[in-house]
Amino acid sequence: MERNTLIIAIGMLILALVLGIGTALASPRPAPAEQASPLHPDFALLDKNGGNVLNTGNAVSTMQTCGQCHDTEFIQQHAFHSDLGLSNYQNTSEFNASAGTFGKWDPLTYRYLSQTGDERLDMSTAEWLMLYGERVVGGGPAEESRSGKDLESLSSSTGNYETAILNTDGKVEAWDWQASGTMEMNCFLCHLETPNTEARVEFIHTGAFGASNTATLLGLNVVDYDTSTDTWTWNPTAFNELNEVKAEVMKIQDPTNANCATCHGEVHESAEPLVYDACNLDYIQTATTGQVVAPQKISASGVNLSGKKDINRSWDIHAERQLQCTDCHYALNNPAHAYEALGKNPAHLVYDPRSLEIGEYLERPDHNFARGVSAQYNADPETESTMRRCETCHDTSKSHADWLPYNDRHMQVIACETCHIPQMYAPAYSTVDWTVLRLDGSARSECRGIEGTDPVANLVTGFQPVLMQRTDVQDGKTLFAPYNLITSFFWVYDDANGNVRPVRQLDLEAVYLQNDNYSADILSAFDADSDGKLSNAELVLDTAAKQELIAGKLAVLGLNNVRIQGQVQPYSINHNVGDSKSATNDCSTCHNTESRVTRPILLAGSAPADITPEFVSGINVTATGTIVSEDGALYYSPINENDDTYIFGHNRIAWIDWFGAFLFLGTVAGVAGHGTFRFIGVRRRGLPKVRTQSTYMYEAYERFWHWLQTAAIVILLLTGLIIHRPDLFGAFSFRHIVTIHNVLAALLAINALVSIMWHVISGEIQQYIPHPYGFIDQMIAQAKYYIQGIFKHEPHPFHKSKQRKFNPLQMITYVGLLGVLLPLQGLTGMMMWLVQKVPAIQNWFGGLPFLAPMHTLMAWLFASFIVGHVYLTTTGAKPLEAIRGMITGWEEIEVPEHEQTKDEEKKAEKEN
Numbered sequence: 001m002e003r004n005t006l007i008i009a010i011g012m013l014i015l016a017l018v019l020g021i022g023t024a025l026a027s028p029r030p031a032p033a034e035q036a037s038p039l040h041p042d043f044a045l046l047d048k049n050g051g052n053v054l055n056t057g058n059a060v061s062t063m064q065t066c067g068q069c070h071d072t073e074f075i076q077q078h079a080f081h082s083d084l085g086l087s088n089y090q091n092t093s094e095f096n097a098s099a100g101t102f103g104k105w106d107p108l109t110y111r112y113l114s115q116t117g118d119e120r121l122d123m124s125t126a127e128w129l130m131l132y133g134e135r136v137v138g139g140g141p142a143e144e145s146r147s148g149k150d151l152e153s154l155s156s157s158t159g160n161y162e163t164a165i166l167n168t169d170g171k172v173e174a175w176d177w178q179a180s181g182t183m184e185m186n187c188f189l190c191h192l193e194t195p196n197t198e199a200r201v202e203f204i205h206t207g208a209f210g211a212s213n214t215a216t217l218l219g220l221n222v223v224d225y226d227t228s229t230d231t232w233t234w235n236p237t238a239f240n241e242l243n244e245v246k247a248e249v250m251k252i253q254d255p256t257n258a259n260c261a262t263c264h265g266e267v268h269e270s271a272e273p274l275v276y277d278a279c280n281l282d283y284i285q286t287a288t289t290g291q292v293v294a295p296q297k298i299s300a301s302g303v304n305l306s307g308k309k310d311i312n313r314s315w316d317i318h319a320e321r322q323l324q325c326t327d328c329h330y331a332l333n334n335p336a337h338a339y340e341a342l343g344k345n346p347a348h349l350v351y352d353p354r355s356l357e358i359g360e361y362l363e364r365p366d367h368n369f370a371r372g373v374s375a376q377y378n379a380d381p382e383t384e385s386t387m388r389r390c391e392t393c394h395d396t397s398k399s400h401a402d403w404l405p406y407n408d409r410h411m412q413v414i415a416c417e418t419c420h421i422p423q424m425y426a427p428a429y430s431t432v433d434w435t436v437l438r439l440d441g442s443a444r445s446e447c448r449g450i451e452g453t454d455p456v457a458n459l460v461t462g463f464q465p466v467l468m469q470r471t472d473v474q475d476g477k478t479l480f481a482p483y484n485l486i487t488s489f490f491w492v493y494d495d496a497n498g499n500v501r502p503v504r505q506l507d508l509e510a511v512y513l514q515n516d517n518y519s520a521d522i523l524s525a526f527d528a529d530s531d532g533k534l535s536n537a538e539l540v541l542d543t544a545a546k547q548e549l550i551a552g553k554l555a556v557l558g559l560n561n562v563r564i565q566g567q568v569q570p571y572s573i574n575h576n577v578g579d580s581k582s583a584t585n586d587c588s589t590c591h592n593t594e595s596r597v598t599r600p601i602l603l604a605g606s607a608p609a610d611i612t613p614e615f616v617s618g619i620n621v622t623a624t625g626t627i628v629s630e631d632g633a634l635y636y637s638p639i640n641e642n643d644d645t646y647i648f649g650h651n652r653i654a655w656i657d658w659f660g661a662f663l664f665l666g667t668v669a670g671v672a673g674h675g676t677f678r679f680i681g682v683r684r685r686g687l688p689k690v691r692t693q694s695t696y697m698y699e700a701y702e703r704f705w706h707w708l709q710t711a712a713i714v715i716l717l718l719t720g721l722i723i724h725r726p727d728l729f730g731a732f733s734f735r736h737i738v739t740i741h742n743v744l745a746a747l748l749a750i751n752a753l754v755s756i757m758w759h760v761i762s763g764e765i766q767q768y769i770p771h772p773y774g775f776i777d778q779m780i781a782q783a784k785y786y787i788q789g790i791f792k793h794e795p796h797p798f799h800k801s802k803q804r805k806f807n808p809l810q811m812i813t814y815v816g817l818l819g820v821l822l823p824l825q826g827l828t829g830m831m832m833w834l835v836q837k838v839p840a841i842q843n844w845f846g847g848l849p850f851l852a853p854m855h856t857l858m859a860w861l862f863a864s865f866i867v868g869h870v871y872l873t874t875t876g877a878k879p880l881e882a883i884r885g886m887i888t889g890w891e892e893i894e895v896p897e898h899e900q901t902k903d904e905e906k907k908a909e910k911e912n
Contacts, residue, residue, distance in 0.1 A: 040252040042244035059214040079367035080380035082139035100379030102141040107488035119495035126175040133204040135263040139185035151177045181210015188216045193251040268294035273302030278427045279447040290424035291575040295320040313582040328388040333366040375570045385474040390416040405738040409836030415481035419584040425462045431604040434490040437512040466601035483570040487603040493559040511553040541608040566613030587734035591649030593727040603634040646848035649726040660860025667864040671871040681791045688793035692892040712748040778808040828855040
């Protein structure tokens, strides 16, 4: 007993040790202590004069500081984030003076960067920086004038819009750039782990541009700022004995998604439930497209999203997979990505040894990052479409091979985002109407995808992007891709120089507002319910009287030729990518009457009367659809035919369908009528008395070929009908039907080729060749028989035999069917299939918009022939005899009268 107890105790001890060791090994290791980047050493913080800030107490200069190791001048000159369109800025009579944010007018933010010589100052360079500088990295127009001079070298003057500013009272005052300082390119903004963007923004909004870069370091225990004395105090403990700031304090790193989010959009990387502000222009990318970059599951977010609990996908699959923005938007001269730039080199090179060494790259990294093609800004056209695309990492020939028919063709015309971003789960702007003003001076706006403005309290429904064609400037491919469309309405006028300019927000406020409320005449015209307030529904220029009121008040302010304009701006959607489970993979989504490709999108729930907006020019999108008005709302309706594309199951040419249906039904009606008269004739006259003889008419292969061809054609017609009208046959899988259709088409083609060989070798080909002599008379005789003789039980005008199986009408029909119609049907079908292998076919004979309708028309002809053919098989000696003969080979055929006479004479001679 004691021995057993000892054994049990030892066993329990061993088990406890095993479990304890296993638990210890399985428990997560503590996170390693944060360490400075091993690649970045301690470095001195220098001021604008090159002095160490720890000694001078001045604000830091990023250009001097980072310039100790890096060629900051080169970096700034090769950074479109810094240039922002300044390099191509030039005065113009139109709105846009450049292709970048500095000079290109944006109706969302509305304020207009006035050009030199404009009649009225709206926004000067200084105010542009104060309003939008939080999304400007510095350098470019933040340091340099439009003529290339340093802003600090310009003399203050109210006559120069680069050294002036418009006050809220409408007066123009001079701006002192030496006092405010300028904004150097802020390397800290992108390369610090936790830059103090809030403090930086405060300095920018107050016009203290020169101090804004130093403010980015506040809170890092490196520097403090005394507002009372306007001085910086540098913390010696953050520096080493060489007066260099410690790397572990600064934490210099490669840019992260959070760094990019500072200017671009909503990025969420924490475990806290995601919450965002609906249509907040501080997060411009999210406000304009609904894109949110976050690895979090949508169902775990804090958004009041419709059906959220069932959406078990992340906001963005690439964020979930820990990708960073720089994985696709990398420096173009980074030697690690040199192989991706081989497109401009000889084809035989797989690596270019002339690429930069790592040391050279670190000194002069190109900050014109790889990027796509923007529909809004083209400040640096040389770098358009240089970024990694989906096909750089994903091989669709493998990932789509087991389920997607015509994979190559889809990749030629459909961008990956079209299927992998089927739905946006955050709201985005749809309309901004600056023809009217709210009390806070903002425009009346509409936000799609939300029933209100609070994504926590109001229901978020999300929205489906509209699909439009965009052309890649590098490879020339034109693809359908998802976009959000934002429509804007605004007043414009002609200034004294004949330039068209938007009416200033200041002037709009003078027209609409008085003493922090709407003026009396505005309330009288707009306040339909007389409650003293103007709702969104009331704040619309929906009558001529309202428009005339506003136009008249603007004219009183001295504005000439005041009128309303409207524009539609596409915004490309490339993020919020879903994996294969959440992507569109149902063929009927596009290949249907209500195709996803042509689904309309709401432009504006209400718009100024009689104003039809136009798409902005100079974009990479083809807006070939139509803008339609329904009950006061505006919609953009894509029309894929205008893009020279044909979508099976969606596109149909009405007259072909009507003609084909009429021909088919007419054939059925003709057969029914003809058969009815034959039946009546039999009832009156009885069955015709004819003498027949059993004849072996059809060889085994002949019967096999016939029935295989018949089955293939019938099933091809049925599957073709499903492909043509999937809306009527939703029970069938479009994808599988397409596969069956293609397999049967190949089988029919092989069968046809083999049969031609057999008919030639066996000599049966002669059966289909009519003899020219008397052929037309014979056709007429055969036609008369079908029209009259068959009802009177007259003998068939032509004797059927193994040597002559077809009458003249059959011959000409089979020649047309097998020699013309079937080859053309096969050729059009083959060309449609080959479009994915030989894209140039898209332009042959009009491409798919011609080939597909022709294919459909010939299918109707085949269907009509089958009905007539089956019926005519009943016109033999017995109704089902021809079909029996094609099954067994033996057929009872009518004995001609002259042969019957000879037989009777021979019989009589024998009897005598």
